[in-house]
Amino acid sequence: MFTKAGNKFQKIMVVALAACVMAVSLTQIAKASSSSQKLESKAAQIVDKEVKANDSTKKKLKKLFTYLQKEYDYGRKVGFDAYSGWEKDYAMEMFEDKKGSCYHYAAAYAFLAKKASGCSTRIGIGQTDGFSGKLQKHAWTEVKIGGKWYVLDPNMDKYAADSSGKYCLKKRNSLKNTYNKFKDTKYYNVAF
Numbered sequence: 001m002f003t004k005a006g007n008k009f010q011k012i013m014v015v016a017l018a019a020c021v022m023a024v025s026l027t028q029i030a031k032a033s034s035s036s037q038k039l040e041s042k043a044a045q046i047v048d049k050e051v052k053a054n055d056s057t058k059k060k061l062k063k064l065f066t067y068l069q070k071e072y073d074y075g076r077k078v079g080f081d082a083y084s085g086w087e088k089d090y091a092m093e094m095f096e097d098k099k100g101s102c103y104h105y106a107a108a109y110a111f112l113a114k115k116a117s118g119c120s121t122r123i124g125i126g127q128t129d130g131f132s133g134k135l136q137k138h139a140w141t142e143v144k145i146g147g148k149w150y151v152l153d154p155n156m157d158k159y160a161a162d163s164s165g166k167y168c169l170k171k172r173n174s175l176k177n178t179y180n181k182f183k184d185t186k187y188y189n190v191a192f
Contacts, residue, residue, distance in 0.1 A: 039088050040192040042095050043115040051116055057145060058169060060116040061152060065168050068109050068154045075099030080125075080137070087111075087123055087188055105155035106139035110190040113143050113152065120144040126185030130167075130178040131160050140179065142172060142187075151175050 050067045051060040072094060080103050087107040094100040094108035106123045114121040121143050128138040140153035153167035156178075160167075172179065179185070 035085075035088060035092070036192050039092055039111060040115070042092070043111045043192075046095075046112055047116045057117045057119065061113055061143060061169060064109065064112045064116055065152055065154050065157070068105065068112070069158045071098065072105070072108070073099040074155070074159060075101065075104075077101045077104070080139075082125065082186075082188075087190060101139075102155040103139040106141050106153070109152060109154050110141045111192070113141060114190045114192070117143060117145075121190040123188045123190060124179065124185050125188065126179070128156070128178055130156050130163075140167075148172075151179060 046067070047060075047064070051063050055063065075097065077100065080101070086103075087110065090100065090104045090107035091111045094104040100108070103125075110121050110123050113119070121141065123139055124142055125139050126137075127135050128140075129135050130138070138156070140151060140156065142149045142151055144150075149172040150169050151167055151172050152169060157163050157165065157167040167175070167178075
């Protein structure tokens with residue numbers, strides 16, 4: 001049986017534990033918010049440098065596509081883990097390291113496209129046979145313009161054979177042999 005002192009101690013411990021849990025949660029929320037602000041700031045910096053405010057949406061997207069291909073390289077990273085917020089982390093890694101995997105290219109481009117256009121933007125994660133004819137895991141960006149989804153895949157466009165411009169602002173359905181035929185695609189909507 002608990003004594004009055006034991007019950008009081010138990011209540012104090014419950015309150016202390018609840019306070020610790022709240023402190024950790026608030027710290028994680030603040031860290032995530034700071035990370036989002038840093039990413040949005042970096043994306044805004046690049047967009048402001050690379051596009052003009054009066055450029056059309058498609059022109060902005062093409063300029064950023066070319067920028068990413070020209071300024072960033074491929075850097076193989078082992079494995080991919082779709083944890084909550086991975087796309088923001090991968091985009092920042094790309095901006096900081098100036099190289100990354102297809103997941104990094106897709107994330108970095110998606111946030112630049114979102115910042116520049118304000119259009120619905122998503123990252124597709126699935127498989128493609130677009131590089132070598134053999135099925136492999138891949139990530140790409142899609143932007144919704146005028147009710148239609150367009151593929152923008154700077155990684156595929158830069159490294160697949162004979163692909164210059166082939167994966168820039170192409171209607172998703174026109175690339176169904178590269179992206180649509182595989183049923184395991186998962187989409188991640190992009191937001192700061």
